[in-house]
Amino acid sequence: MTAVRTEAPPTAPAGRFSGLLRAEAHRFGARRFIQVLLLLAALGWATFTAIGLTQYASPTPERLAAAQQQLQGEVERANEFREECLASDDVPADVSPEEWCGAPVTAADLDLDWYLDPAPFSFAADGVAGAVAFSAAGAVLAFLVGATFVGAEWSSRSMIALLFWETRRPRVIAAKIVVVAVASAVLGVVAQGAWLAMAGLWRTFAGDGVALPDGFWSELLATAGRGVLLTTLAGLLGFGLTNLVRNTGAALGVGFVYFAVLETAVRALRLEWQPWLLTNNASALVVPDGLTLFLGSDPITGESTEYLLGNLQAGVFMAVVTGVVLTLSTVLFTRRDLH
Amino acid sequence: MPAVEMHAVSKSYARRGRPPQQALDSLELVVESGGVHGFLGPNGSGKTTTIRVLLGLIRPDAGDVRLLGRPVPDGLPQVIGSVGALVETPLFFPGFSGRRNLRLLAETAGVPRSRVEEVLETVELRDRADDRFKGYSLGMKQRLGIAAALLKSPQLLILDEPSNGLDPAGIRDVRELIRRLGRDGSTTVLLSSHLLAEIEQVADQVSIMARGRCIASGPVHEVLAGRSSGDVRVRVPDRAAATAVLTAAGFTVTPTEDALLVSAVPAPGEVTRVLAEHGHYLEELTPVAADLESAFLALTAEPA
Numbered sequence: 150m151t152a153v154r155t156e157a158p159p160t161a162p163a164g165r166f167s168g169l170l171r172a173e174a175h176r177f178g179a180r181r182f183i184q185v186l187l188l189l190a191a192l193g194w195a196t197f198t199a200i201g202l203t204q205y206a207s208p209t210p211e212r213l214a215a216a217q218q219q220l221q222g223e224v225e226r227a228n229e230f231r232e233e234c235l236a237s238d239d240v241p242a243d244v245s246p247e248e249w250c251g252a253p254v255t256a257a258d259l260d261l262d263w264y265l266d267p268a269p270f271s272f273a274a275d276g277v278a279g280a281v282a283f284s285a286a287g288a289v290l291a292f293l294v295g296a297t298f299v300g301a302e303w304s305s306r307s308m309i310a311l312l313f314w315e316t317r318r319p320r321v322i323a324a325k326i327v328v329v330a331v332a333s334a335v336l337g338v339v340a341q342g343a344w345l346a347m348a349g350l351w352r353t354f355a356g357d358g359v360a361l362p363d364g365f366w367s368e369l370l371a372t373a374g375r376g377v378l379l380t381t382l383a384g385l386l387g388f389g390l391t392n393l394v395r396n397t398g399a400a401l402g403v404g405f406v407y408f409a410v411l412e413t414a415v416r417a418l419r420l421e422w423q424p425w426l427l428t429n430n431a432s433a434l435v436v437p438d439g440l441t442l443f444l445g446s447d448p449i450t451g452e453s454t455e456y457l458l459g460n461l462q463a464g465v466f467m468a469v470v471t472g473v474v475l476t477l478s479t480v481l482f483t484r485r486d487l488h
Numbered sequence: 489m490p491a492v493e494m495h496a497v498s499k500s501y502a503r504r505g506r507p508p509q510q511a512l513d514s515l516e517l518v519v520e521s522g523g524v525h526g527f528l529g530p531n532g533s534g535k536t537t538t539i540r541v542l543l544g545l546i547r548p549d550a551g552d553v554r555l556l557g558r559p560v561p562d563g564l565p566q567v568i569g570s571v572g573a574l575v576e577t578p579l580f581f582p583g584f585s586g587r588r589n590l591r592l593l594a595e596t597a598g599v600p601r602s603r604v605e606e607v608l609e610t611v612e613l614r615d616r617a618d619d620r621f622k623g624y625s626l627g628m629k630q631r632l633g634i635a636a637a638l639l640k641s642p643q644l645l646i647l648d649e650p651s652n653g654l655d656p657a658g659i660r661d662v663r664e665l666i667r668r669l670g671r672d673g674s675t676t677v678l679l680s681s682h683l684l685a686e687i688e689q690v691a692d693q694v695s696i697m698a699r700g701r702c703i704a705s706g707p708v709h710e711v712l713a714g715r716s717s718g719d720v721r722v723r724v725p726d727r728a729a730a731t732a733v734l735t736a737a738g739f740t741v742t743p744t745e746d747a748l749l750v751s752a753v754p755a756p757g758e759v760t761r762v763l764a765e766h767g768h769y770l771e772e773l774t775p776v777a778a779d780l781e782s783a784f785l786a787l788t789a790e791p792a
Contacts, residue, residue, distance in 0.1 A: 172595040310579035316564040
């Protein structure tokens with residue numbers, strides 16, 4: 150009798166990573182809530198642009214002349230007051246009258262824009278601040294997008310269905326992380342582009358016509374670049390936090406408790422811990438030259454202690470926090486029993 | 489090669505403030521390739537845990553698990569493309585259409601889009617494929633789940649309660665589909681169900697679970713034969729006289745409406761002989777076969 154060995158039919162392996170990545174990208178793009186969030190952001194942009202166009206106005210020769218006249222009047226009033234001050238007997242004995250009443254006021258001490266109502270938009274003055282504000286808005290949006298993307302996967306339990314198709318959990322999570330990182334970065338770029346578009350419209354229709362100073366663009370681009378980095382990290386942080394707790398609502402609740410309660414408590418009770426707060430680091434990452442924090446004052450000398458949180462330090466801190474949350478959520482995801 | 493092999497597989501769940509719950513207790517399960525293998529057990533017997541272990545969703549505490557010859561979970565990526573699964577309720581994005589949900593899954597596994605249309609046709613959902621999943625009836629959701637499981641043209645199809653929520657016509661269609669798949673020779677269907685009739689009608693083999701163990705396994709008719717009561721149904725022209733003869737010979741006889749039920753008969757030929765010796769000739773003698781329900785209930789009864 151001879152033993153017959155039957156060959157098992159060939160089995161099919163799981164799909165390739167590129168297919169998984171494509172599917173994740175489609176899944177991300179098709180999420181209705183993400184589309185609604187982006188639509189609301191676009192509506193917000195259009196609303197603020199329109200409000201800006203009504204609140205700013207370019208200076209006409211007549212309005213400039215009127216403002217100049219107002220400014221001149223203000224200079225004269227200030228100098229009259231100074232004269233009265235010098236002539237009064239209230240000057241303390243140990244201070245000279247010039248020191249007590251200040252130097253004479255000239256037109257150069259005052260900004261003509263202050264007397265223009267409505268004021269013109271100054272890209273030179275507000276360009277960098279706008280990039281910072283759009284970085285903050287982009288970061289909040291990216292956090293929500295990252296959180297709801299994976300939160301929806303858990304709530305619909307399609308995360309588990311996906312594991313019937315790709316059983317290597319690190320691959321599944323890696324594909325999602327790549328998609329969220331790219332989408333958040335794109336969101337950051339779009340946010341900065343939106344600011345430039347908004348500022349461009351305001352400058353064209355209600356600008357002050359002042360030439361941009363040297364180094365303006367390099368500073369703006371550097372700020373925008375750090376803003377994109379912040380947006381990317383915020384998206385990944387939202388994703389990681391939600392994947393950790395497997396529920397969007399719970400993740401947003403944790404976020405609320407942290408930002409509204411913990412950070413407020415630290416600012417009130419432990420000023421010296423401020424360099425470790427996420428919002429301070431997020432700001433310090435984007436604001437040019439970082440953020441100077443007031444850490445308290447010496448009770449005897451009254452000398453205040455300040456701490457400069459630089460761009461690099463803040464960036465490293467944010468990246469480490471994001472990395473830790475992502476790693477923890479990935480490790481738990483790969484080890485957990487899924488029901 | 490068996491499609492599924494599980495040896496000495498144990499799994500317990502930690503419970504706060506209480507002793508761990510033993511979901512699988514040294515489970516031994518073999519599902520041979522081909523045909524439909526029924527997987528029966530009362531709620532909490534470990535059926536779904538078993539399926540989740542097979543699919544790598546749950547890590548067992550101990551034991552050896554092989555799926556299509558590959559160890560689980562390490563070898564799962566090599567065979568998952570040949571395994572289709574529908575576990576409990578279908579898991580899809582509620583806001584996406586049925587077609588879009590299937591296309592996303594097909595993209596994940598590198599399955600051509602044309603296959604999506606084929607499986608939609610198979611489960612007769614093509615007309616409603618562009619409707620949102622959340623608008624589907626329970627039966628449609630279940631059919632879409634089966635369609636997803638079929639996308640990969642699986643060698644092993646794992647279906648956990650596929651008839652849940654289906655109307656009678658839907659149940660019949662799903663049974664037909666399972667029967668067809670089981671007969672095609674290339675697909676093994678592991679069908680977990682609490683519907684005994686479903687298993688009895690479509691399964692060739694059956695495994696019965698209770699308290700985390702497989703307590704009976706084999707061809708359906710063998711499992712039933714093993715639980716056979718030994719009762720025979722006898723029809724004779726003179727039931728009263730025959731009852732007296734059989735009772736005198738030591739048999740336990742219960743008259744029914746049109747026949748006699750003779751209990752615990754070691755050999756049916758003995759009944760024939762006793763009756764014939766007294767001039768009673770049989771019109772009918774039928775062993776009373778155990779149905780799956782009684783076998784199931786007897787096997788899964790809690791020990792006293």
